[in-house]
Amino acid sequence: RYTPVDGRTVQSLRRKLHFRKHDVYTVGRAAANKGYDLLIKALPVLREAVPDARLRLAIGANSDKDRKMVDKWKRMAAKAGVEEHVNWLGYVPDDAMADHYRAAPVFALPSRYEPFGMTAVEAMGCGTPCVVTVHGGLEEVFSFGSQALFADPKRPNEFATMLSMPLRYPRLRERLSNDGARFARRHFGWRGIARRTLAVFERYRGRYEDEVPGV
Numbered sequence: 081r082y083t084p085v086d087g088r089t090v091q092s093l094r095r096k097l098h099f100r101k102h103d104v105y106t107v108g109r110a111a112a113n114k115g116y117d118l119l120i121k122a123l124p125v126l127r128e129a130v131p132d133a134r135l136r137l138a139i140g141a142n143s144d145k146d147r148k149m150v151d152k153w154k155r156m157a158a159k160a161g162v163e164e165h166v167n168w169l170g171y172v173p174d175d176a177m178a179d180h181y182r183a184a185p186v187f188a189l190p191s192r193y194e195p196f197g198m199t200a201v202e203a204m205g206c207g208t209p210c211v212v213t214v215h216g217g218l219e220e221v222f223s224f225g226s227q228a229l230f231a232d233p234k235r236p237n238e239f240a241t242m243l244s245m246p247l248r249y250p251r252l253r254e255r256l257s258n259d260g261a262r263f264a265r266r267h268f269g270w271r272g273i274a275r276r277t278l279a280v281f282e283r284y285r286g287r288y289e290d291e292v293p294g295v
Contacts, residue, residue, distance in 0.1 A: 096183075100134065110140030130247050201264050
């Protein structure tokens, strides 16, 4: 489901979904730990390096609680003077998720803490360059500069710099797209998951047999 498409299809999807050349996309629950406020704080710095950069945020569902949180982030964007450079996409249905990833020039995961971050893997699988948080386990999984970039979203300058890299440098963007997609397919496709699961069983096979009565 989450696979790359050719360049002509990417351009078609961008026109259809109104993505621009220097857009930063993210998707997720409306939760404080997801760090959307940190991404908004990084936007003014990002626009110094990439003047036409903007955010496209697919955040939350259609609940009163989520709308209140989104309204809070909208006020923050207005206070920072970047409200016109932030698009609030709302809820993206499952059948449209892959095309949004494919159309995005870069995907951001700015969480304050993220045990894993499946959205980043989905975006990588679609061939989209990713910038992910250092808070959690993701930086231990990806190879920096090849499969993804990572930075501390609590440091707006640092995170903005990493976001600007694939937007400014086509060769880096191409490497992240190609290597990231291959990595996601190899390690997080069903075949890769099965292979890693079997490896765990193989590693521990027979280790506890003496402790189990009757075995």
